[in-house]
Amino acid sequence: MPLELSLIFGQVWQIIKVWWWVLIPFLFLKPFLYLWHWWRVDLWLKKQKFIILEIRLPKDVLKPIRAMEVVMASLHGAVYHPPDWWEKWIDGQIQTSVFFEIVSIDGEPHFFIRFLPQYRDAIESAIFSQYPDAEIKEVDDYAKRVPQDIPNKDWDMFGSDYKLNRDDHYPIKTYTRFETEREAKEEKRIDPVANLLEALGQIKPGEQLWIQIAAEPMAEDPAETWKKKGEAMIEQIVREAPVKRLTRPAPKSIPQVAAESLISGKAPEVLQGGERPQVPALIELTFTERELIEAISTKISKPIFKSRIRFIYLGKRDVWFKPNFRLALSFFNDYTIANLNALFPWGKTFTKIHQSWFLPLNLIRPRRHYLRCRKLFRNYLLRVNPLFPRIGGDKGLFVLNVEELASLFHFPGREVAPAPFVPRVEAKKGEAPPGLPTE
Numbered sequence: 182m183p184l185e186l187s188l189i190f191g192q193v194w195q196i197i198k199v200w201w202w203v204l205i206p207f208l209f210l211k212p213f214l215y216l217w218h219w220w221r222v223d224l225w226l227k228k229q230k231f232i233i234l235e236i237r238l239p240k241d242v243l244k245p246i247r248a249m250e251v252v253m254a255s256l257h258g259a260v261y262h263p264p265d266w267w268e269k270w271i272d273g274q275i276q277t278s279v280f281f282e283i284v285s286i287d288g289e290p291h292f293f294i295r296f297l298p299q300y301r302d303a304i305e306s307a308i309f310s311q312y313p314d315a316e317i318k319e320v321d322d323y324a325k326r327v328p329q330d331i332p333n334k335d336w337d338m339f340g341s342d343y344k345l346n347r348d349d350h351y352p353i354k355t356y357t358r359f360e361t362e363r364e365a366k367e368e369k370r371i372d373p374v375a376n377l378l379e380a381l382g383q384i385k386p387g388e389q390l391w392i393q394i395a396a397e398p399m400a401e402d403p404a405e406t407w408k409k410k411g412e413a414m415i416e417q418i419v420r421e422a423p424v425k426r427l428t429r430p431a432p433k434s435i436p437q438v439a440a441e442s443l444i445s446g447k448a449p450e451v452l453q454g455g456e457r458p459q460v461p462a463l464i465e466l467t468f469t470e471r472e473l474i475e476a477i478s479t480k481i482s483k484p485i486f487k488s489r490i491r492f493i494y495l496g497k498r499d500v501w502f503k504p505n506f507r508l509a510l511s512f513f514n515d516y517t518i519a520n521l522n523a524l525f526p527w528g529k530t531f532t533k534i535h536q537s538w539f540l541p542l543n544l545i546r547p548r549r550h551y552l553r554c555r556k557l558f559r560n561y562l563l564r565v566n567p568l569f570p571r572i573g574g575d576k577g578l579f580v581l582n583v584e585e586l587a588s589l590f591h592f593p594g595r596e597v598a599p600a601p602f603v604p605r606v607e608a609k610k611g612e613a614p615p616g617l618p619t620e
Contacts, residue, residue: 233323236292252312254484260303278397281294281395281396290378293320329562343513343526352584353523381508392490393490397487404485407481418474489566490513
C-alpha cells in the first residue's frame with residue numbers, strides 16, 4: 182500500500198476512535214422518539230375516560246340508510262381534533278377514534294358507540310337529528326363483564342381482524358347498490374344489517390358475538406395525500422385505455438373550397454408549412470373501467486376515516502359452538518364486489534393456526550393459538566391497532582368513507598328487521614305541552 186494512502190487511512194481511523202460517540206444520537210434518534218411518544222401517549226390515555234352509549238332502535242325507521250351517512254359526516258367534523266406539535270410530543274395527545282360496535286349477548290343484539298365524553302353532545306345531536314325516536318343511554322363496558330383471561334378452562338373464543346382485499350381506494354359494496362330509495366315501503370328494502378340481526382338472534386345463552394368498527398377522522402395532510410393518490414389511479418386508468426382516432430374527413434377539392442368561400446364570404450383556410458389539421462381522439466372505456474373511475478371518484482370525494490374492523494365469538498365451553506363464528510363472516514361477505522373490493526379476515530390475527538410442514542413447529546401449535554387469542558382479546562378490550570405495540574402498527578388500518586361506514590353500521594326498522602328479540606323503543610316520546618310549569 183502506498184505511504185500516502187496508509188497515512189490517510191490512519192488519520193481516518195484516529196478520527197473514528199476519538200469521535201465515534203457522535204454518531205450514537207443519530208443511530209438511536211428514531212427509536213428514542215418512538216419510545217418517547219409511546220410513553221407520552223400512554224400517560225395521556227390513562228387520564229381519558231371513554232364512555233359507551235347504547236342506542237335502542239326505534240320501532241319504525243322510515244328514513245333510508247343515507248340518513249346514517251349524514252350522521253357519520255357530522256361525527257367526522259365533531260371528533261376531528263388533530264394535535265399540534267406540543268400536544269403530540271409533550272402532552273401525548275392523539276386523534277381518537279369513534280367505535281361502532283354491534284354485539285349479541287345471550288342472543289340479544291345491541292348497538293354501542295364508544296368515544297370521549299367531550300364529544301357526547303355533538304354525537305347525540307347527530308343521531309337524534311336523523312333518528313328522533315331512538316333512545317340513548319350510557320352503559321358500562323360489556324367487554325369487562327366476562328372473564329378477562331379468555332380463553333381459559335371455562336371460556337373459549339374465536340375471532341379475527343379484517344383487511345381489504347385490494348387497495349383502499351377501491352370501495353366495498355355500499356347501500357347505494359342495494360337501496361335505491363325508491364322503495365316507498367320500508368319492508369321492501371334490502372339491508373345486510375337486518376340479516377346480521379337475524380343471525381345474532383341465533384346466539385344462545387352463555388355465548389356472545391362482538392363486532393367492532395373503529396373510525397378515526399384522518400388528519401388533513403395524510404387525507405390530501407391519500408386523495409391525490411386516488412386521482413393518480415384514475416388518470417392511470419384513463420391513460421391505459423385504448424384510444425380510437427376519429428375518421429379524418431375527405432380532402433376538399435379546389436372548386437369546392439372556392440364555392441364555399443363565395444357563399445360564406447370568408448377567405449378559405451390555408452394550412453401553413455404542410456401542417457395537418459388536428460384529428461380529435463375518443464377514449465374508449467370499457468364498462469369495468471367506467472365503473473372503477475366512478476367508484477374511486479365517489480370514495481375520494483367524501484369525508485374519510487382511518488378504520489379497522491374485528492370480531493370475536495366467545496362463550497362458555499359447555500355451550501360454545503365454534504361454527505357460529507361464520508355468522509360474522511357471512512355479514513362482511515355481503516359487502517363484497519368482485520371487481521372492486523371486499524373485506525377478508527387478516528391471516529396474521531385469525532385465531533386459527535394451520536399445520537406447518539416443519540413438524541417440530543406443530544408441537545407448539547396449541548401455545549401459538551392461545552397467545553393469538555389472548556392478543557386479539559386484549560386488542561379488542563383496549564380498542565388498539567391489530568399490531569400494537571409493534572412499530573408499523575398502522576398496517577392493519579385502511580380507509581373507509583362515510584358512505585361505507587353508514588352501510589356497515591346503521592339502524593334498520595322493524596319492517597326490515599322483524600326479529601322479535603331486537604330491543605326497540607315501542608312508544609314515541611312526545612314534547613312537553615306549552616305552558617307547563619317547571620316548579
